[in-house]
Amino acid sequence: MADNPYRPAEAGRPSGTVGWCVHYFEELESTQRTAAELAACGALNGEVVIAERQTAGRGRMGRRWHSPPGVNFYGTFILRPEMPVAETALLSLVAGVAVAETMELVAPRIVALKWPNDIWLGGRKAGGMIAEAVTDSRHRLVCVLLGIGLNLNLAPEDIPAELRDRATSVMAATGRPCDRVELAGELFSRLESRYMETLSGGFAAVRPVWERYSALTGRQVTVIDGLSRIGGTVRGIGPDGALLLEAEGRVVRVLAGDVSIEGAYD
Numbered sequence: 001m002a003d004n005p006y007r008p009a010e011a012g013r014p015s016g017t018v019g020w021c022v023h024y025f026e027e028l029e030s031t032q033r034t035a036a037e038l039a040a041c042g043a044l045n046g047e048v049v050i051a052e053r054q055t056a057g058r059g060r061m062g063r064r065w066h067s068p069p070g071v072n073f074y075g076t077f078i079l080r081p082e083m084p085v086a087e088t089a090l091l092s093l094v095a096g097v098a099v100a101e102t103m104e105l106v107a108p109r110i111v112a113l114k115w116p117n118d119i120w121l122g123g124r125k126a127g128g129m130i131a132e133a134v135t136d137s138r139h140r141l142v143c144v145l146l147g148i149g150l151n152l153n154l155a156p157e158d159i160p161a162e163l164r165d166r167a168t169s170v171m172a173a174t175g176r177p178c179d180r181v182e183l184a185g186e187l188f189s190r191l192e193s194r195y196m197e198t199l200s201g202g203f204a205a206v207r208p209v210w211e212r213y214s215a216l217t218g219r220q221v222t223v224i225d226g227l228s229r230i231g232g233t234v235r236g237i238g239p240d241g242a243l244l245l246e247a248e249g250r251v252v253r254v255l256a257g258d259v260s261i262e263g264a265y266d
Ligand code: BTN
Pocket: 029, 030, 031, 032, 054, 056, 057, 058, 059, 060, 061, 063, 065, 073, 074, 075, 076, 117, 118, 127, 128, 129, 130, 147, 148, 149, 150
């Protein structure tokens, strides 16, 4: 393992809280995979795996996550909440709120959340969250692997050409680089506090903040789920994290996980 530049970000955090122990690697296939291995060996709540570069970073719906070295944040938090497996997807929305609050510090007034798991700066994607539940043979929750990828100091010219009209970074959106270790420390603190709020008060406790950052509320979108498509106006998110879409005079709940949205970049 390489020297760990993230020591200042973990310093002073009580054991078992988010970010108290950082496992740092120069290169990994995916922080999700290494975190799963550490979790299987008994890693505690709040331990986080951070890589400088990923060779097979994973996004939602089987997509690749562009993970060049030395400029971004790629981390997976091992969380051990007591909650039904079905509710664990909500943790990526909870993480979205913590990420939005953290990004606000380096990119004020241009931060937004696009349901379900994207963080936007100035209308372009600068990061994403993924929550993977690990269960035992009886389908009981063992842990959640909460992966967060943030484009931080990626130069505009280094954004792959095919993503350039949809993707950005803190550096590209603001013209200023940010201190990645300091930002990680801020993220750990905000994630710990939003996570604890959720464990004690449920998603209701953080939902209004998510709504304040929502990029899509009030906008006309098309939701694509497999072969079906519905167009409608986004009315927010429900208590279970579902997207609320008003279509043909009624409000439809769209569940997280298997849909993508067109019209968001119009
Ligand atoms: C998305 O599709 O928007 C979610 C992207 C999540 C990417 C992060 S980077 C750190 C962690 N390791 C991975 O392989 N994926 C997540």
